[in-house]
Amino acid sequence: MSKADMETTVEDQEALDLAADWADISQGLRKDLGQQLHSQWIKPVQLGSFCKETGTLDLFLPTEFSANWVADRFADRLSLAWKIARQEVRHVRISVHPRRRALPELKLNGSVRPPASMQTSSAALVAPGIVDSLSAGLDPSLTFTEFVTGASNVLACNAAQRMAAEAAPQFSPLYLKASTGQGKTHLLHAIGHAFAASRPGARIFYCSAERFMIEFVQAMRANEMLEFKARLRGFDLLLVDDIQFIIGKSSTQEELLHTIDALLAAGKRLVVAADRAPQALDGVEQRLLSRLSMGLVADIAPADIELRRKILEHRMLRFVAQNHQVPGDVIEFLARTINRNVRELVGGLNKLIAYAQLTGQQVSLQLAEEQLTDILSANRRRITIDEIQRTVCQFYRVDRTEMGSKRRARAVVRPRQVAMYLAKVLTPRSYPEIGRKFGGRDHSTVIHAVRLIEDLRTRDADMDGDVRSLLRQLES
Structure with a gap:
């Protein structure tokens, strides 16, 4: 093995070590903070690099708002958890992911002017003929190819593919309703990728409701609402996640309502996702509810055991190429036991394989029961x-x-x-x-x-x- 290969192997091993530690820390924080706080602030955290010389570990979040919030409220807790997990970690640095890009310049009345209040936000797809999913805020791994379908999600998946197709859809907007970890965010990203592939140069934007509200407030304070509206309504496809968090914000709701009307009137496409049906969104005015409900509301039900098996088998295709084997009884055990959501199911499999690789053990039923205690206990329903x-x-x-x-x-x-x-x-x-x-x-x-x-x-x-x-x- 060459020196370069050995260095790469060491780096990969260190990355796996960090990922395994972060999985344990994240699970512990979920128990301490509760599911809602954990899902909103800790789950979006991405691991960065670790500098051995300074003992500094980078943790990244997608927006300045979320990075500041986590740094203000959870920095001490995260730092302590990492020091307990790894003595060599002396400092934890929380910041915005470096791959965030500035917004494209907006052309208003023939002039070009970048909105100063939003220059740190992710960009839209604007370069003709170039598909840059990162600049649209899309995760390159979340595509239709990687989305496994079953009875519980096939309607939503088919509707999402129709929305992304070149031909105009028969419904708009598309409203994806699913509880946490069932695949609604995956479908949002998949729509963006497929739409970009079928329409090179199309302008696509993915954001959370939280980000929509933050940029709206920033634009108001900077007196740049014209630029904000022009940019928002210039997209060919707008993808808004976690719309339930827009509850109670009357001015933001009003702007979103006008944006929906403008996009639909221009034949543009809109997809939103939430953890509840439109009628169950408390604090949302009736006009906005009617707009969200006027297209197709596609429900994604919790994955049944057949779908959970398929998801694990599909996921294993990646690991087979890396010579990682998981016995059939372990796959069956995970599919039966981790039944709350797909994200936990895949996370459990990843953690198990990472632990086995790092310790040199074989994946077995006993190892799964020992190492996935927190996930299994949270999912296990007492059947008598x-x-x-x-x-x-x-x-x-x-x-x-x-x-x-x-x-x-x-x-x-x-x-x-x-x-x-x-x-x-x-x-x-x-x-x-x-x-x-x-x-x-x-x-x-x-x-x-x-x-x-x-x-x-x-x-x-x-x-x-x-x-x-x-x-x-x-x-x-």
Whole structure:
């Protein structure tokens, strides 16, 4: 191995180390601060470089406002957490990501004038024939190719692709509604990338509702509202994320309302995303609600277990090329256990692989249970054996008393074995504990039932379908 290759390997290893530490620190802060504060301020933090000589670690945020907010309120907490995780980290520096670019100059009445109050914001796509997704604020990894579809999100994905197509969509605006971590932001970025590819030189802008409000206030204070309005309404595609945060800001709502009217009247395209339906946005005036609802409201439901499996398998395609292997039982375990949102699911897989690589261990079910404790405990819903027995009896139309009876008729034995199998898969109970819940049966009987159903699932499509259906009912 050459010296350059060795240096690259060391750098990659250090980056993985930092990423693994940050995953742990972020999870700890989520528990301390709560989900809402964590999602709004800590989750957008991006790791920068670490200078060993000065012991300084850079943390980046997308806007000056968010960087200042995090620095004012969380700098001491972040610094302490990093010092505990890594003794060599002596200073934590919080700033705006260096790849942010200045806005393009605005042409008003033939003159060219850059709006001074907004020169630090991300730019639009303005160069004819050049697609620069970074300057539009788009993440290059969030494309339609990387978006995995299932029953819960296929409508939203198809609508997003229509919105990005060259032909004019039949609906506008498109309103994407989904809870945290289900893929609405991914679709916003994917729309931007696809639209830029089909229309070179198109002007595209992605922003959060928070950023929209900040720039609006800056423009007002600098007496540059004309420039702000001209720039905003000059885009061919406007993508606004987390619209729920615009609640209660009457002047900002008024400007957004006029912007929507101007864009739609000019045949431009608008896509917004929120964690709730338009009608559930408290503090938003009725005129704006009607504009947001007049196009298509596409709901993204929580990913079911089939989609979670597909997402993990798709993600594994990246790691296979890097010679990282994850056994099928681990994939199944993650898909079943991490069910709150897709972001946590993918984050759990990434953390597991990074830990295994850094420690030289093989990825296994035991390693997953040990290293993903916080994520697993937050996602795990307590399913009882009584609940499993009740659901299985309803599914097979068997009397509940048969779960503990001594009858050996096939119509009774097979549902009982399925219930034992599900009790082992979905609960932390031991074989003897499960046996006691099924009429005081010996643990060897439970082991036989579990192994039998596992074998039948591989050979009998009907049995596999029954078990999958029962799992969906119990985990929903």
